Amino acid sequence: xxxxxxxxxxxxxxxxxxxxxxxxxxxxPLGSHVDVRAGYGMGVGxxxxxxxxxxxxxxxxxxxxRDVNVPLKINLGMSDARLLFNIYPSANKGFHFTVGxxxxxxxxxxxTLTDMPSDYDTTGFEEDGYLVRARxxxxxxxxxxxxxxxxxxxxxxxxxxxxxxxVSQDGRVSFCFDLGAMYQGKPGLWADGESLTGRIEKxxxxxxxxxxxxxxxxxxxxxxxxxxxxxFVKLF
Amino acid sequence: MKKIxxxxxxxxxxxxxxxxxxxxxxxxxxxxxxxxxxxxxxRSEVHAGAEAASTKAGLSPVIxxxxxxxxxxxxxxxxxxxxxxxxxxxxxxxxGTTYNLSGFGSVSFSGESDxxxxxxxxxxxxxxxxKALLIRGSGTDPVCRGWTVDRTRVKVGNGAADFSGFxxxxxxxxxxxxxxxxxxxFPSGRVTSVSLTNAGSIIFAYSxxxxxxxxxxKSGSTISYNWMERGMGFSVDDxxxxxxxxxxKYVLTLSAVIGEGSGSIALVLSPMD
Numbered sequence: 001x002x003x004x005x006x007x008x009x010x011x012x013x014x015x016x017x018x019x020x021x022x023x024x025x026x027x028x029p030l031g032s033h034v035d036v037r038a039g040y041g042m043g044v045g046x047x048x049x050x051x052x053x054x055x056x057x058x059x060x061x062x063x064x065x066r067d068v069n070v071p072l073k074i075n076l077g078m079s080d081a082r083l084l085f086n087i088y089p090s091a092n093k094g095f096h097f098t099v100g101x102x103x104x105x106x107x108x109x110x111x112t113l114t115d116m117p118s119d120y121d122t123t124g125f126e127e128d129g130y131l132v133r134a135r136x137x138x139x140x141x142x143x144x145x146x147x148x149x150x151x152x153x154x155x156x157x158x159x160x161x162x163x164x165x166x167v168s169q170d171g172r173v174s175f176c177f178d179l180g181a182m183y184q185g186k187p188g189l190w191a192d193g194e195s196l197t198g199r200i201e202k203x204x205x206x207x208x209x210x211x212x213x214x215x216x217x218x219x220x221x222x223x224x225x226x227x228x229x230x231x232f233v234k235l236f
Numbered sequence: 237m238k239k240i241x242x243x244x245x246x247x248x249x250x251x252x253x254x255x256x257x258x259x260x261x262x263x264x265x266x267x268x269x270x271x272x273x274x275x276x277x278x279r280s281e282v283h284a285g286a287e288a289a290s291t292k293a294g295l296s297p298v299i300x301x302x303x304x305x306x307x308x309x310x311x312x313x314x315x316x317x318x319x320x321x322x323x324x325x326x327x328x329x330x331x332g333t334t335y336n337l338s339g340f341g342s343v344s345f346s347g348e349s350d351x352x353x354x355x356x357x358x359x360x361x362x363x364x365x366x367k368a369l370l371i372r373g374s375g376t377d378p379v380c381r382g383w384t385v386d387r388t389r390v391k392v393g394n395g396a397a398d399f400s401g402f403x404x405x406x407x408x409x410x411x412x413x414x415x416x417x418x419x420x421x422f423p424s425g426r427v428t429s430v431s432l433t434n435a436g437s438i439i440f441a442y443s444x445x446x447x448x449x450x451x452x453x454k455s456g457s458t459i460s461y462n463w464m465e466r467g468m469g470f471s472v473d474d475x476x477x478x479x480x481x482x483x484x485k486y487v488l489t490l491s492a493v494i495g496e497g498s499g500s501i502a503l504v505l506s507p508m509d
Contacts, residue, residue: 197482
């Protein structure tokens, strides 16, 4: 017979991994049908993939220049807090719906161009008064989307389903599986830009500079699929 | 339950703040030589005066076509060399009515009326006196002063590049490496100062002892200018420039013709005094 859960009468600590990055969470029950989960996750540098031959002009300022191939390394880039609610239709089963939001950096994918021609260390292109150029042959770009938030802070609503209880009712350890999606809106490609006076800011690259690739394919990233596994240990 | 709230609070997200730059704007102090600044244009008889003086002394004539004394103690002198005016920059000090021009000699004049008696005494040459038109700036715009250039941004085609200071040689190399056809007449000097004057000039002083001078008219943030000689290796045409404040710094942006295309040169300025 399982004891009826009270509000915040237990606390569990969980670690997880998935397409939302590596995460650390605390979970507590809000009665028998709801657990609240709060934590932080980051995926910066995880799950790398390298496009070996991306063609770019050798001289960025020239009207006509031959192309050279450089590698583009793509990694996850998210870094955010989350506040989520597991809703259990049954008071003592593990199946649940999850709703909540991820809050934090709008960046979710990071792309790094390396071995760029030396011209790119001095020359780039200007975007809204900011010069975007490489540093030591490396140019870091980010796919960023803010969901319901603003340019500097993302609020990404999440909904999904899962199995397992974040706070075990009859044991110390529980294992959870979650599948869902967070809404992040249409992403844009951003990079560090330098103002005339040397101030560094993130700037969104326009279609003129990057072509239509982000416009064409970005719509598919408006909902970020989230598949994650999580191990919780009940602290008390 | 209190423990849980404390634990949850400890895990609240670190909010990413988008910090606005601090406003470093300061009021510009009055330039130190503002009461001495002015432009002197010797009348045509300067040639006769100079030639008479130099012939008497057995020297080559030093013919001054133009002299600008700036609000920050810099000067630009235009010397007539075979019918072409060649500009040279320097700094000056004042002693009574005598202006000592480093690297040139001295000049003296008195009076505030439009026409003054100007005595020109070049180093190692004979002094002579001519009539000259004196133009004092009517305004007291604090941006009319000497500036150093902290950094330069050149925009050309789809590209842009930043440079420390303002070195036309460095910019020329960048343009050539980018495939632009830059003529050999493109200057190679480093700009040591840029002066705007109330009398209506822009003076670019180069490290090699030369200068480019343009007459200008400032209206709001727009400056329209005309080179007195062909300035900057004809890479920057006559036209208009903008002087604006960006992040508390003054930025002078010149339109430029580069190769067959157009572009701009933006200079981030710091006041010299």
